[in-house]
Amino acid sequence: MILVFGSVNLDLIVPVPVLPGPGETVLGEALRLEPGGKGANQAVAAARDGATVAFAGAVGEDDFAAQAVALLRSSGVDLARLATVRGATGAAVICVDPAGRNQIAVAPGANRFARATQIADADLCPGTTLLLQMEVDPGETAALIARARARGTRIVLSLAPPLLLPRPSLAAVDILLVNAGEAEALASALGVAADPEALRAALGGPDVVVTRGEAGAVAATGAGLLHQPAFRIEAVDTTAAGDTFAGVLAASLDRGEELPAALRRAAAAAALACTRRGAQASIPLVAETDRLVCRGVSECIAP
Numbered sequence: 001m002i003l004v005f006g007s008v009n010l011d012l013i014v015p016v017p018v019l020p021g022p023g024e025t026v027l028g029e030a031l032r033l034e035p036g037g038k039g040a041n042q043a044v045a046a047a048r049d050g051a052t053v054a055f056a057g058a059v060g061e062d063d064f065a066a067q068a069v070a071l072l073r074s075s076g077v078d079l080a081r082l083a084t085v086r087g088a089t090g091a092a093v094i095c096v097d098p099a100g101r102n103q104i105a106v107a108p109g110a111n112r113f114a115r116a117t118q119i120a121d122a123d124l125c126p127g128t129t130l131l132l133q134m135e136v137d138p139g140e141t142a143a144l145i146a147r148a149r150a151r152g153t154r155i156v157l158s159l160a161p162p163l164l165l166p167r168p169s170l171a172a173v174d175i176l177l178v179n180a181g182e183a184e185a186l187a188s189a190l191g192v193a194a195d196p197e198a199l200r201a202a203l204g205g206p207d208v209v210v211t212r213g214e215a216g217a218v219a220a221t222g223a224g225l226l227h228q229p230a231f232r233i234e235a236v237d238t239t240a241a242g243d244t245f246a247g248v249l250a251a252s253l254d255r256g257e258e259l260p261a262a263l264r265r266a267a268a269a270a271a272l273a274c275t276r277r278g279a280q281a282s283i284p285l286v287a288e289t290d291r292l293v294c295r296g297v298s299e300c301i302a303p
Helices: 038-048 064-068 070-074 109-113 138-150 167-171 180-190 196-203 241-254 259-274 286-295
Strands: 002-005 009-015 032-036 053-060 078-085 090-096 102-107 129-132 154-158 175-179 207-211 217-221 224-228
Touching (some): 009 064, 032 038, 032 070, 038 241, 064 070, 138 154, 154 241, 167 196, 180 196, 207 241
Parallel strands (some): 002 129, 129 154, 154 175
């Protein structure tokens, strides 16, 4: 089973001709409201890849809450550990340009009140994969890492956004997942180079996976480096591509795949997500990812 502790938002998406600069107003197209949040996105990605998934987080007492969890429900994610708190559900405002690049601002709302105690000790065991991100209270995430490590749970941490946890917390995870920008921020804090081998050596524990968009992904492990090329695509919207990668990576590992196969599958699913608009709506189903994995990285995918 995969247990996700993280954020759930409603995304307010505005397609724009160009991403706005500082102080600039850009007129866009019609506003779209879609479920999002890094935690919820990753939970949907894992569930759509065939995993059994439970989600722990928080929504508010507002009209956004039902919309924010709609695709979690329809994807079969267990929401028994979802809390409802006073105030607003988390929200993200996303601008997307014609090349698929985006700018995102997040209002955390109820996500600030997600608590590690929503997850019972009985949920944390060697048969569980705990998937974490950084859009909820870092102290709660650190506390959950400590509990999970003590109980032999596999821990996958997506360090997005790049807020820092104490070094012992980072060292206690099994897989640390960062993109290039997050790798730079972590490397600066640790005083090392922003490459996966240096980061792994500095932390002394986790395998470190760095995603690099069109340049693919590279992982530093105890057995050496793993390189995963990117699948060639025509990008429409990169929103949730990183979350798709994280969710499918966790799903693959949870069902017993080795890291090289899990990286390949995660890269394929993330590529498919880039060919569609939206966050959770862009995440592929298991059969779609199966087909692309079989076809190989040389295939070009049309939107």
